[in-house]
Amino acid sequence: MDTLQEHDRNLTHARKGEEVRVSSLKGHPDLCARLQEYGFTPGCAVRLYSKAPLGGPMSFDLRGGRVALRQSDAACVLI
Amino acid sequence: MALIALAGQANGGKTSLFNQLTGSRYKTVNYPGATVDCAVGSLKLPLGEVAVLDTPGILSLVPRSEDERAAVQALGNASRLLPGQDIPDLVVAVVDMSQPERALGLVRQLKTAGFRLLVVLTMPDLAARKGCALDPRRLSDALDLPVAVINGRTGSGLPELKDELSRLLEECLAPGPVTLPQSIGEDEIRANYEWAEKVVTHALSQVGRDGTGWGFDPDRLLLDPRFGFVAFLLVMTGLFWAIFAAAAPLQAGVEVLLAWFGKGLSGLMPTGFLAELVSQGVVPGFQAVLTFVPQIAILFLLLGILEDSGFLARGTVIVDRPLALIGLNGRSFVPLLSGFACAIPAILAARTIPGRKERLLTQFVIPLMSCSARLPVFGLLLGLMFPGEAWKAGIGMTCIYLASLFLGGAVSALLARAVPIPASKAGFQMELPAWRLPLWKTIASSTLDRTWSYVRRAGGSIFLISVVFWLLNRFPSPEHSLALSAGRMLEPMFVPMGWDWRIAVGLIAAFAAREVFVSALAVVFAVQGGDAAVGKLLQVMQSATHAETNHPLFTVSSVAALMVWFLIAMQCLATTAVFRKESGSWTYPLLQMAGYLVLGWVAAFVTAQGLQLVGIP
Numbered sequence: 001m002d003t004l005q006e007h008d009r010n011l012t013h014a015r016k017g018e019e020v021r022v023s024s025l026k027g028h029p030d031l032c033a034r035l036q037e038y039g040f041t042p043g044c045a046v047r048l049y050s051k052a053p054l055g056g057p058m059s060f061d062l063r064g065g066r067v068a069l070r071q072s073d074a075a076c077v078l079i
Numbered sequence: 080m081a082l083i084a085l086a087g088q089a090n091g092g093k094t095s096l097f098n099q100l101t102g103s104r105y106k107t108v109n110y111p112g113a114t115v116d117c118a119v120g121s122l123k124l125p126l127g128e129v130a131v132l133d134t135p136g137i138l139s140l141v142p143r144s145e146d147e148r149a150a151v152q153a154l155g156n157a158s159r160l161l162p163g164q165d166i167p168d169l170v171v172a173v174v175d176m177s178q179p180e181r182a183l184g185l186v187r188q189l190k191t192a193g194f195r196l197l198v199v200l201t202m203p204d205l206a207a208r209k210g211c212a213l214d215p216r217r218l219s220d221a222l223d224l225p226v227a228v229i230n231g232r233t234g235s236g237l238p239e240l241k242d243e244l245s246r247l248l249e250e251c252l253a254p255g256p257v258t259l260p261q262s263i264g265e266d267e268i269r270a271n272y273e274w275a276e277k278v279v280t281h282a283l284s285q286v287g288r289d290g291t292g293w294g295f296d297p298d299r300l301l302l303d304p305r306f307g308f309v310a311f312l313l314v315m316t317g318l319f320w321a322i323f324a325a326a327a328p329l330q331a332g333v334e335v336l337l338a339w340f341g342k343g344l345s346g347l348m349p350t351g352f353l354a355e356l357v358s359q360g361v362v363p364g365f366q367a368v369l370t371f372v373p374q375i376a377i378l379f380l381l382l383g384i385l386e387d388s389g390f391l392a393r394g395t396v397i398v399d400r401p402l403a404l405i406g407l408n409g410r411s412f413v414p415l416l417s418g419f420a421c422a423i424p425a426i427l428a429a430r431t432i433p434g435r436k437e438r439l440l441t442q443f444v445i446p447l448m449s450c451s452a453r454l455p456v457f458g459l460l461l462g463l464m465f466p467g468e469a470w471k472a473g474i475g476m477t478c479i480y481l482a483s484l485f486l487g488g489a490v491s492a493l494l495a496r497a498v499p500i501p502a503s504k505a506g507f508q509m510e511l512p513a514w515r516l517p518l519w520k521t522i523a524s525s526t527l528d529r530t531w532s533y534v535r536r537a538g539g540s541i542f543l544i545s546v547v548f549w550l551l552n553r554f555p556s557p558e559h560s561l562a563l564s565a566g567r568m569l570e571p572m573f574v575p576m577g578w579d580w581r582i583a584v585g586l587i588a589a590f591a592a593r594e595v596f597v598s599a600l601a602v603v604f605a606v607q608g609g610d611a612a613v614g615k616l617l618q619v620m621q622s623a624t625h626a627e628t629n630h631p632l633f634t635v636s637s638v639a640a641l642m643v644w645f646l647i648a649m650q651c652l653a654t655t656a657v658f659r660k661e662s663g664s665w666t667y668p669l670l671q672m673a674g675y676l677v678l679g680w681v682a683a684f685v686t687a688q689g690l691q692l693v694g695i696p
Contacts, residue, residue: 025265028504030143036268037138038508039181044272049298053308056400057409057507059298064178064211066298068396070403070507 011040011074012058014048020079021045027076039063040077081248082130082164083122084154086189087173088182089113089136090512092201095231096173097133100241106383106525107231110391110413111136111510112431115146117153117160124245130161135430138181140188141263143505145430145438154194155259166257169247170194176206176213176228177513179279184271186222193257197247199240200228205513207285214284221278232518297514301393311397314390316477322378322454323461323476327469329373337366356549359605364545367601367616368537368594371455372530378451379529380522382420387517391416392509399507405488406495408432409507411441415487418448419480420529422654426661434503440494442658443671444487446649449479451533452593456645459597462617463633483646540592548588548599552606562603572680576644576687577637579625590650636690640683648679 014020022044025032039062040046049059049066057068069077085093089111098105101120107113118133134150142148157164172189174182179200189196198218206212219226227243229236301307341362348354385391391413399409410432418425425445432438449457457479458472465471495502551562565587566580573583581603588599604619623632649655649672658668 029265031504031506033263033265033268034138034143034505034508036265036272037181037184038510039272041269041272050302051304052302052396052400053304054400056398057396057509059302059396059511063180064209065181066511068392068399068507068509068511070399070409073506073508 084167183275218282324473360549363601649675
């Protein structure tokens with residue numbers, strides 16, 4: 001894989017157990033709004049709990065709860 | 080009458096609170112989006128009776144799916160549900176204490192919109208376990224709102240909450256004008272969270288966990304990229320297999336009981352017309368279906384355990400990817416699974432799917448899931464296929480369930496390409512609620528409730544069909560009955576499958592309710608076989624032959640074709656009506672019904688002829 005620029009990193013690049021901070025969101029405005037309603041707002045600390053089987057959704061711990069996102073949704077959350 | 084509305088995020092404990100307040104027994108499910116419709120109950124307070132409204136969970140006042148829309152509409156104007164009511168006098172904002180930030184953002188929106196609010200903190204035990212308990216008084220200061228705490232599972236805190244509700248309602252302030260926001264900007268969402276973080280920091284009363292809990296997190300297994308899918312499949316296969324295998328011993332007991340009861344009842348009757356009606360019509364009609372009550376109860380029990388534990392939300396995550404390939408969504412999992420109990424609530428449950436195409440597709444394939452009304456039918460047919468071998472019948476049952484899943488997938492994949500609706504861009508997000516040990520009392524009572532309502536619902540149609548069927552089979556005479564003439568007319572359609580007029584009339588009766596097929600056959604064979612047939616339906620059916628050829632009627636190929644027919648054919652008019660209401664048009668429900676009837680016939684035809692072709696009679 002190419003070396004990732006700092007601003008290109010998104011949640012799908014997080015490693016298991018790694019805690020990262022959301023920097024911004026990129027994508028369809030409705031989806032970005034909904035993701036932020038789930039708590040993925042800039043500055044929020046997020047930890048990747050696990051990737052689901054078969055390239056399925058990824059689970060994240062944030063704000064005291066656990067939320068699963070499809071990988072294409074997670075790619076909208078830049079870290 | 081004053082009106083209190085409950086509002087809050089999904090899986091926050093609204094329905095538990097509603098049940099505690101109103102004494103209702105709505106089923107609570109540890110899954111975000113379990114409540115898809117508003118419910119109304121009443122609460123007695125010293126000042127009089129108060130109406131209570133439970134609403135589906137929302138993330139914000141700007142809805143993004145049908146269940147959220149229903150909730151926001153009801154909050155803005157409750158007159159559709161409660162004539163004469165408008166804005167609730169008081170909104171109880173339910174906040175899950177174990178993850179308060181998201182819910183507090185909604186509290187702020189509700190406050191800005193102009194609602195009168197009481198904040199109720201739920202799940203204090205879970206918050207203490209996680210080490211994030213909040214102090215209600217400090218929270219109240221920070222929010223400038225009244226705050227109460229309740230444990231919805233145990234009911235502790237309920238008297239104090241009722242006092243607080245009385246106090247607030249007695250203040251008798253008319254609810255001010257409420258303006259629901261039309262949209263919510265990203266800035267506002269962020270600002271709400273920043274505000275919520277500050278409020279939580281201010282109100283936090285605990286540092287560190289309280290040391291309770293399981294130690295093992297089942298997510299480590301279920302969400303594991305390697306083992307998760309295997310674990311999931313094991314749970315699901317176990318569920319389907321247990322429905323048949325675990326029920327076998329119970330079923331034997333029920334059969335003995337029913338035979339004893341039927342004999343007693345017939346003995347009480349004076350001989351004559353009425354006695355015959357009871358012994359050949361009503362008794363076998365009921366016996367045939369009630370024999371399968373243990374299986375239905377086990378299905379409801381196991382679904383109840385899955386629902387209460389938190390498994391369902393993990394299921395959606397595991398199947399999201401495979402379901403996306405066939406045009407569905409991870410959120411289709413729960414509607415499809417509840418389709419194994421009954422298609423009607425399942426079609427309502429599909430409201431939580433945000434994309435229209437995915438929602439319609441899910442609702443379209445739900446009737447292919449083998450519902451509990453089909454259990455007695457498959458039970459009888461598997462009994463014919465594997466007499467006395469419960470374990471083989473258990474494997475057969477698992478295969479039937481897998482076949483219905485496979486078929487649903489194939490239909491969905493085909494339609495996903497054919498239907499000219501653009502695919503949704505809503506993606507997939509799912510909150511994973513904390514695992515909970517199911518409360519055995521709740522599970523037991525919900526299993527009993529659901530089984531009893533199944534028996535009651537089926538009971539009416541069984542009684543009616545049994546009586547009507549007995550009359551049709553008995554008059555003018557058993558040899559030249561009305562049922563025989565009607566069945567003979569339909570027979571040509573079913574000859575290729577090896578079915579005769581008796582099965583044909585049973586299939587027609589099944590349009591009243593599928594399980595009635597079993598009752599109808601029981602009555603037909605009871606009239607033909609005389610009293611000897613009562614309680615020995617299986618033996619009588621096994622020895623039944625075609626009238627002209629004397630070939631056995633129930634062969635491997637004819638029984639297999641019947642199973643295929645019942646797997647596919649759309650015979651539930653109530654489902655069609657609900658789908659019409661949910662989709663807002665007749666197009667899809669009628670396509671669904673016609674499509675599945677034709678497909679069912681063709682598939683049964685191919686099954687019977689194919690088996691005969693390879694030499695299986």
